[in-house]
Amino acid sequence: MDHVSEKTDLHTDSDLEKQVTPQEPQLQRKLKSRHLQFVAIGGTVGTGVFIASGTSIATAGPAGALLAYAFVGTLVYSVMLSLSEMSTYLPISGAFTRYAARFVDPSLGFSMGWIYYFSWSITYALELTAAGLVIQWWNSSLSIGIFITIFWVPLTLINLLPVDFFGEFELWFSSIKVIALLGFMIFAICINAGAGDQGYIGFEYWKNPGAFAPYLTDGAKAKFVGFWAVLIQAGFAYQGTELVAIGAGESSNPKKTMPAAIRKTFWSIFLLFIFTIFFIGILVPYDNESLLIGGTNAGSSPLVIAAQLAGVKVLPDIINAVLLTVVLSAAASNVYSGSRVLVGLAEENCAPRFFARTSKKGVPYYAIALTSGFGLLAYMNLSDNGGEVFNWFLNIISVAGFIAWACTCICHLRFMSALKAQNISRDNLPFKSWGGAILAWYGFTFCSIITITQGFTAFVPWVTEDFFIAYISLILFAVLYVGHKLVTGSKFIKPEEADLETDKFQEVESENWEESPRSRWKKALNYVF
Template sequence: MADNSFNTAPKGSDHPSEKGLSDRENSLSGHVDQVDGSISKLQRRLQSRHLQMIAIGGTIGTGLFIGSGGALATAGPAGALIAYIFIGSVVLSVMVALGEMATYIPVSGAFTSYATRFVDPSIGFAMGWIYWFSWAITFALELTITGLLIQYWDKSLHIAIFISVFWVFITGCNLLPVSFYGELEFWFSMIKVITVCGFLIFGICMNAGAGQEGYIGFKYWNDPGAFAAWPDIDPTSLGTFVAFWSVMIQAGFSYQGTELVGIAAGETEDPRKNVPSAIRKTFWRILFFFVFTVFFIGILIPSTDERLISKDADNYAASSPFVIAVQRAGVPHLPGILNAILLTVVLSAANSNVYSGSRILVGLANDGSAPAILAKTTAQGVPIYAVLFTAAFGLLAFLNVKENAAVVFNWLLNITAVAGFITWANINVAHIGFQRALKARGISRDLLPYKAFGQPYYSYYGLFWCVLITLTQGFTAFMPWDTETFFVSYVSLIIWVVLFVGHKLVCRTSFVKPSEADITTGCLDTVDESQWEAEVPTTLWGRLWAWL
């Protein structure tokens, strides 16, 4: 059995003792404000149940409840299902990689810190700002949807009214202590879980013949077909593949938010225990919800249903495949009730947008990549300036006042989805650098609190597909050439390149050597391995339940 702790510090440095562990956990996120010298820090107030629901709440939102209909219409039921399963495997590589780093060094703004420490400060800088940009823009997207959902009941109501109301509500919630945010997100996410489970039960009943359409089975997989072909391309294998590849970005957008576990690690009680547990449970629950939901959407709604892709604001509010499935089943009053539930779903996602964006700003400020004032917190541990700065970008939702809502939605969706893939690629790069740093110090990964499986090959797998999808997702801009489509598809990548190159030229940074990487700052002492082994169930069912 291994010793109770192992020294990861370079020669000549003192390794922190077990006695000071609790004090260190409470101050890992500490930051000395450069403005007035006061100490401003986040506080560990999130429990395990909060951590799991934060990831679920940030992920199960607009992408699944509304955007998945577009994936069905474009690629067909089988094509959409395969796309969501495939992207799920890519997300898993990101989750396990992040989990290994976040349990060993649970600091705020983890993404930027890991990339800065293990790879290159310029990558950490570009990664942090593009990720913040992604969530800030997503906040505007979610506010857009709230207004459209309200218009489902009364189209005469101006969308700007509800954008304003919900902007104030979400911003106010994020200015309260993180424990309040965690509790609110827990119950918001619980509504999502119940809704998805209810929809799955509804799907089984409707497919068996309980609705007005009678027994459905897989008739929509036969007519109009399991796969759809890309327009203007011969409906052969090529047209089918092009349609399938085009929905990758939609599937990726739907999965964004699973990595919130890594951001919340800096404000989580006992991160060594709770983060690995949240990663295992959260991912499989999300994968379960996504895969089965997309499957039932595909068997209840034909991919040719015109309501799946709305081209104008009047119909866009009713384009949720959940609502369409209920309408096709002929169940009275349920579409309106479901639309009300969707409103809470979107508010939950918007709440997570501001939280994650503000915390990544704290990480950037702590690394010196953003103004120090953004790391300043209130007495309750709320980074007030980071919250307000992130929330301000939600006001972009007012673009809907003059522009077609569907056009604005597609712009924001593409920008944020591509930024998400770039972030995932950077997380895998950081993890590869982390593994090299451990190897250079002679530290076995077997001694880590959480050991990711299939490494380093799985991180390379995720990195390859994230890069490939990012580079090829805008292929429609070349069929034929369309400047607007090209800009929408690649603006996030362009911003990342500009940030990386600009920071590299100004700061003259160099890639971090594995032997010089900082793997000690913020690192928690390890415990006796027997304590970890004792927590692993010995029975088959016990192991299965613990993994799920």
């Protein structure tokens, strides 16, 4: 008996020893819904709406631009619902780039993940350059290289802080741009009502020069071409809305925080964009020459042009200061997003495994170091030849968002097929997309069409260089996919074999909890909005 007892005790000690063996540090679930929301807002609401929106109105007119942004918004909505359903069930780092490897094809996960990673990493270099150009508004004699260095160091260090500290930083920094846009809307209402030098405006600019601007051709066809040309610009502006799902692996309670964060993020960004485009369109005529100047500082902002037309003198400096916070907030979000995508790639064996390593506080320092290193590409702008190469790099960014959105919809379709094949009811999911397969097909179809047709100006007339500039993202995506397929010989994932269990989030809820009528009404409204 003593022998048996001794063996049992030894066995128990061995088990205990295994249990107390420390696990390798990993990402920590410290981000709350508000953090996820503002990280996405930080990466999305940037120069696209503060500056590039003017080009959209000049190309398609106020009504054409408004319709384009609204239409792309519906595509983003379909993508966000797909993301919400998958990320609440499997809240993992890297999010949708890993879903592709799990539900569709490892080669798709590889190519989608890397093109998306390059997109955000190179965008970091773009934002650092933009920060330098914003500063040059006040002193053009200073080299942007000075400010690339000045901003690169603290933005990198901020990303090396524990994720909850970073989340708070993004929340407050991103709030500045939201407040600025809300302030502009109030300003626009006052100016349109007659508070400025122009007197009462109303919809005068929708009548003269018109609601739609002709583009490349004549007649009704020219209005449609202008609308279609702005779709890709609107897509660039919305790119980043999906970043809310990148933080799924660090969400404190994905079942509750992810649907709320995704829903609030979409509607916040959508309404900010739609109202900003609308108010710019009623304050600035689309044939205003200043809309076509281009640039990165306040002089190119349609918000400033609207103020100048109204006779307000102090706004340019204020807008430029806001632009600086806009750019820096976006830059910090770029590093966070890129590093988490790289962690996801490493965990799917699509990148060296050491990129998944984290500190004891859950900070993926290797992934952050590489992503921050891409920011140093901004120094290429200091030489003429380097600037040309840098512009080619930037074109990788251009279509990456639409590629990611189309692939996300494919992932959702395959996810639903896997659930059906494995007899798991969608009714039992933490969150269920009301649009289901129809909405996913809608998003995939139009994202694919826009991706393929976005470079149509290279064909009229044919310009070889413009063709490659427009389609370099798509070409790189295809090369990565085919290359990975040839090297690894990966096969498409069968629905019945898709991994729906690993990393599945488990939450224990009280069995005695009863939902109140008020909660049910609130839940019903949240389900719709």
